[in-house]
Amino acid sequence: MRKKKSPRGGRLDSVTACISTTMVLILVGTVLFFAALADNLSRSLRENFTVEVLLNDSIDQQQAYQLQTLLKSQPYTRQVVYTSKEEATRQQVEASGLDNEFLGSSPIPASFEVHLKANYADTDSLQRYMPLLNKDARVSDVIYPGDLMKDVNRNIRKVSIILLIVAILLGFVSLALINNTLRMSVAKRR
Numbered sequence: 757m758r759k760k761k762s763p764r765g766g767r768l769d770s771v772t773a774c775i776s777t778t779m780v781l782i783l784v785g786t787v788l789f790f791a792a793l794a795d796n797l798s799r800s801l802r803e804n805f806t807v808e809v810l811l812n813d814s815i816d817q818q819q820a821y822q823l824q825t826l827l828k829s830q831p832y833t834r835q836v837v838y839t840s841k842e843e844a845t846r847q848q849v850e851a852s853g854l855d856n857e858f859l860g861s862s863p864i865p866a867s868f869e870v871h872l873k874a875n876y877a878d879t880d881s882l883q884r885y886m887p888l889l890n891k892d893a894r895v896s897d898v899i900y901p902g903d904l905m906k907d908v909n910r911n912i913r914k915v916s917i918i919l920l921i922v923a924i925l926l927g928f929v930s931l932a933l934i935n936n937t938l939r940m941s942v943a944k945r946r
Contacts, residue, residue: 773941780930787923794919798912802877803834807886808899809868815894820866823894827868832876832885837869865896878909
């Protein structure tokens with residue numbers, strides 16, 4: 757004659773199985789949360805890169821406006837900020853503490869600060885688009901942090917690969933734990 761199991765033991769096994777499965781799912785959710793957070797951080801870092809477009813002193817307001825319209829229509833542009841020669845000189849005087857009279861005429865040109873979209877914040881994209889902009893007669897120079905972009909993009913790739921590997925490993929561990937918990941629960945019921 758077989759002994760009947762107490763219903764209390766079965767309930768405890770079910771509660772244990774539910775708790776362990778819940779903990780594994782929370783672990784997987786945490787990994788996914790941090791992966792999404794890392795993606796948002798990398799996008800934010802890339803969108804903080806700017807390209808300085810220095811203008812020739814000989815252009816007038818109409819030509820500057822046309823260039824601004826051209827820059828805004830480019831696929832890599834997220835935002836364009838115009839800084840006049842006077843504003844740039846005032847900022848330089850405030851930053852350096854030197855009097856404007858000491859400088860004489862301002863050597864600082866008017867410029868556009870082009871904020872890049874995250875997808876275009878790499879040296880390959882900039883090497884494709886910036887020479888065209890540099891050839892424009894209204895532009896005296898185009899300045900962008902190429903080396904910094906390479907370093908940041910390389911580090912983002914490394915961190916992304918590490919997070920992907922950790923997520924895959926935790927996914928396998930999670931599946932194994934859920935599988936073992938369910939098997940133990942089924943085996944105990946038999």
